[in-house]
């Protein structure tokens with residue numbers, strides 16, 4: 001799959017929008033990205049996760065793990081393609097923990113999967129869970145790297161696409177000088 005074909009999936013599913021957006025940070029941007037929108041479609045999820053599968057298929061992997069919630073769809077699909085076990089960590093009192101009887105054994109080889117990485121916080125937390133269990137983190141797979149390659153997990157890592165976040169203070173926003181209306185994604189026009 002080419003980068004262009006990949007981008008088309010994001011555009012067709014409205015996961016990637018171009019325009020004039022008010023981000024939750026209060027800053028303005030010409031781009032809005034919501035990964036869950038593309039992962040609504042299992043055929044897109046399968047095709048996108050195949051990029052992560054292809055990269056890691058020859059690694060020794062026992063289990064795929066993801067941080068809830070966004071990473072679950074990605075980890076589940078990558079694990080399905082690898083035909084390996086899948087577990088997830090979820091928040092309990094602000095910390096990611098394993099629940100539901102999920103366990104990690106000593107020396108287990110674990111691939112971490114996430115949907116979107118910006119600072120990598122959740123992935124770093126999952127890596128700590130794996131290390132604490134004396135298991136091995138063999139790599140990190142992610143759909144989108146929003147850090148433009150700046151986040152380094154210290155293990156082999158693969159993103160299907162890098163989308164840099166470009167945003168502006170409202171008083172310095174060049175799009176405000178055009179007549180493109182400012183919209184808050186997920187709600188009515190403001």
Ligand SMILES: [Zn+2]
Pocket residue numbers: 020028029170173174175176182
């Ligand atoms: Zn603006």
